[in-house]
Amino acid sequence: MRPSRFCLSLLIACCALAQAAPLPAVQVRGSQALLPWARRAAEDYMARYPGSSVTVVAGSSAFGAQSLLDGNADIALAHGAMPSSWQSRLARSGVKLAQIVAGYQALLPVVSPDNPISDIDPLRLRAVFTGAIVDWKELGAPPGPVTPLVGPPSGGQAWREAVLGPLGRFAPHSALIGGDWAAQLSRRPGGIAIVTAAELAPGLKPLTLSGLRADPALVACGRYPLRIPLLLLTPQPPTPAGASFLRYLQSRLRAGDRP
Helix, strand or coil: CCCCHHHHHHHHHHHHHHHHCCCCCEEEEEEHHHHHHHHHHHHHHHHHCCCCCEEEEEECHHHHHHHHHHCCCCEEEEECCCCHHHHHHHHHHCCCEEEEEEEEEEEEEEECCCCCCCEECHHHHHHHHHCCCCEHHHHCCCCCECEEEECCCCCCHHHHHHHHCCCCCCCCCCEECCCCHHHHHHHCCCEEEEEEHHHCCCCCEECEECCECCCHHHHHHCCCCCEEEEEEEEECCCCHHHHHHHHHHHHHHHCCCCC
């Protein structure tokens, strides 16, 4: 029996509505360290798939993890490995997570341009920031007090563990600062700080770590020792909307587009 015109019209209308129906919105929340990359990927994804919606909200790694726990995020952005306290909370809640390493953030020790040293051993660098080394003569420079300068992103758990170790504490004589690193070092010739590559600027002299520069290839393979992993966290199994965007992010990572 041939379908009536009414049935054909209804079928066409239903198909049109199905094509026009928006895809489920994807919620991405977490660390500022991955924010520019995630937002760029979200814009490209929405342009490629009309009707899709991806919202990227900046906060902290803890904010992203809590959003996953609360069911308010499909993907969390994490700066560094998840602390054991959060792992315990997830285990108690029954939430299982999968993680993908999106890239690494290198940390670079810097001094003022007038400082004669150009290289430092990673263990000695840790000793400087924990207070075990207090004088530049122990690092092969003229005698004088070493002042570790501490500021953003130093308050983060990942930064602390990378620099100080899991149980380390900052030296009592550390100077808590904010703002322009170069200006701070110019006022403290005996100072030393640790910054990200994005924070390098004139007036900052980066030090190599046991002869190694923070070359992207060395950072990626782990030969450069001072780095923080940048992670994508998703529930296991992922939400349907999150799975689609996650596959897109993974394709970008395979193509070399990393944070």
